[in-house]
Amino acid sequence: MNSxxxxxxxxxxxxxxxxxxxYLHKAGFKVTLLEQGDLINNCSSGNAGMIVPSHFVPLAAPGMISKGIKWMFDSKSPFYVKPSLNPALISWGLKFWKYATEKHLAASAAPLRDLHLLSKQLYEDLAKEPKLEFGLEKKGILMLYKTKAVGDEEIHLALTAQxxxxxVEPLTAAxxxxxxPDTxxxxxxxxxxxxxAHLSPSDLVQQLISYLKAEGVAIETNCKVTSFETVNGKIEGIVTPNKxxxxxxxVMTGGSWLxxxxxxxxxxxxxxxxxxxSFMADTNGHQIHHPSLLLEARVAVTPMNGQIRFGGTMEIAPMNDKINMNRVEGIVNSIPNYYLDYQVPVPQIDKIWYGFRPCSPxxxxxxxxxxxxNNLIVAGGHGMMGVSLAPATGKLVAQLAQGEQxxxxxSMYSAERFN
Ligand SMILES: Cc1cc2nc3c(=O)[nH]c(=O)nc-3n(C[C@H](O)[C@H](O)[C@H](O)COP(=O)(O)OP(=O)(O)OC[C@H]3O[C@@H](n4cnc5c(N)ncnc54)[C@H](O)[C@@H]3O)c2cc1C
Known part of the structure; x- marks a missing residue:
């Protein structure tokens, strides 16, 4: 190994x-990964696996505040901010409100598009690595709508995308x-x-872990970083309970723990x-061929390893391990409204996956x-787009580390932009 x-x-x-x-390993660095858990309990395996240049509109977008307030009173709603006096939540909410504007959308659209497109290209390169097989498919994603109002909004967005x-192509029902053809x-x-595009996120994560280990990258699990030793504006020691x-x-990632x-x-x-x-369901002979977003319900649908993964809801609240069955039922109930052949039973609690999207305001x-x-790079806060943006982020981290172009x-992604 070249280090x-x-x-x-x-x-x-x-x-x-x-x-x-x-990307750091490929660039010739000696890499160690420190993980507080067991490589499973994070947001990166059970998600919908969509690669989304279509998501050039940040979560903080015009209309989200009014929708959020309306949905707060519906226990099955897809978006929910838990009312709380938690100072971090209040401060986050005020910043979100400030950025939910047309001006912010206009400024973010092209940079986000470029980051997603870079990632998509990098995923195509990754898929050529003989040891990485993660089900990358480039069929696009269908945004399905049932109502004229939502359709008008989506077609308007499609014109901006074009x-x-x-x-991007608007399609009729036929x-x-x-x-x-099968449902x-x-x-x-x-x-x-x-x-x-889409992929299988659990395969991606597992294959990357195996690949990195085989390449000699050290991955330390159950190894929580608890503090830093800093000297003259530099991190000298990364402190964990044992070492x-x-x-x-x-490089500081950490998702929602950032x-x-x-x-x-x-x-x-x-x-x-x-x-x-999210949860998996059988197709029962009614294969769904394209990943889709059910727009009114805000549910993601992804064909994955012969089954279908359904996922959704966004509860903005401090982390907790509770599974809110009302919201899971909200996802389940929406499915036959779009796919007439799918009467999916409410999954058993142990078959339900949950993850915390790391949402910046x-x-x-x-x-x-x-x-x-000066020796710290931050990479986080990717919200609902972390899989889609991961290779671009990793590549940029490696370029930053080498002082490369x-x-x-x-410039919009500074870690200190809210200070
Ligand atoms: C239902 C759902 C569907 C989604 N669908 C998509 C999708 O289709 N496309 C898409 O792009 N994104 C999607 N996302 C979002 C995506 O899953 C996340 O953006 C992404 O997984 C975040 O990755 P991450 O590495 O930043 O965080 P995580 O996956 O949470 O990883 C952070 C890691 O840091 C570790 N850590 C934290 N603190 C410490 C510490 N002190 N010491 C050591 N380790 C620490 C944690 O244990 C964790 O393993 C979805 C999310 C959900 C919930």
Missing amino acids: SKGSVTIIGAGIIGLCSAY KLGLD QTQDLE NLAVLGSVHYKCD TYLADLV PEIAKKAEMNIPVMPGKGY DGLPYIGFSKKL LATDI
Whole structure:
């Protein structure tokens, strides 16, 4: 192994940490990954696995505040902010409100598009690695709608997407049905984002872990970073209960735990967990061929390893391990409204996966060197797009580490933008 470039310790082995490890290792760094858990209890395996240039609109978008308030009174709603006097939530909410504007959307659209497209290209390269097989498919994603109001909104968005150069086509109900010959749809129409793709996130994570281990990357599990030793604006030691790790460079990921880790480095990086659920269901002979978003219900549908993964809901609240069956039922009940052949039973509680999307208040990720600690790179806050943006983030981290020209502009993603 060539490690002439120095050593890097990455905190967190979710998809952002794993992709950062991949590109840093490829660039010749000696990489160690520190993971507080067992590589399973994070947000990166049970998600919908969609690669989404279509998501050039950040979560903090016009209309989200009014929708959020309306949905707060519906226990089965897809988006929910738990009313609370938690200071972190109040501060996050005020920032979200400030950024939910047309101006922010306009400023974010092209940078987000570029980051997603870079990732998609990198996923195509990753899929060519003989040891990485994660079910990448480039069929696009269908945005299915049932009502005229939502259809009008989506077609308007499709026109913006086309202006941004994305391959997008509005379809009639009949054209949509032609794409799904094995199941009966009940929709008014759809928008086909041909630019999107999907993969199996659990295969991706498992294969990356195996690949990195085989390449000699150290992955330490049950190894929680509890503090840092800093000297003259530099991290000298990364402290865990059993050992203090030394490294030339530190990459701080950590998903929804990022604020907690950042605090140990005396940094304020706002992230709120956006809890979502998913479960697998059988096709019973009614194969769904395209990943789809059920727009009114905000449910994601992904064909995966012969089954279908259904996922959704966004509960913005401090982390907890409770499974809210009302919201899971909200997902289940919406399915036959779009797919007439699918009467999916409510899954048993042990078959329900949940994860915490690491949501920044402005809906943009944090990628870049810290201004305070000069050997620290932050990579987090990817919200509902972490899988889609992971290879681009990892590549940018490796480019930052080498002082190389960056593949895309990251000026909007500063980790200290809310200080
Ligand atoms: C229902 C659902 C569907 C989704 N669908 C999609 C999709 O289709 N496409 C998409 O792009 N995204 C999707 N997402 C979002 C995506 O899953 C996340 O953005 C992504 O997984 C975040 O990755 P991460 O590495 O930042 O965080 P995580 O996966 O949470 O990993 C962070 C890791 O850091 C570790 N850690 C934390 N603190 C410490 C510490 N002190 N020391 C050591 N380790 C630590 C944690 O244990 C964890 O393993 C979905 C999410 C949900 C919930």
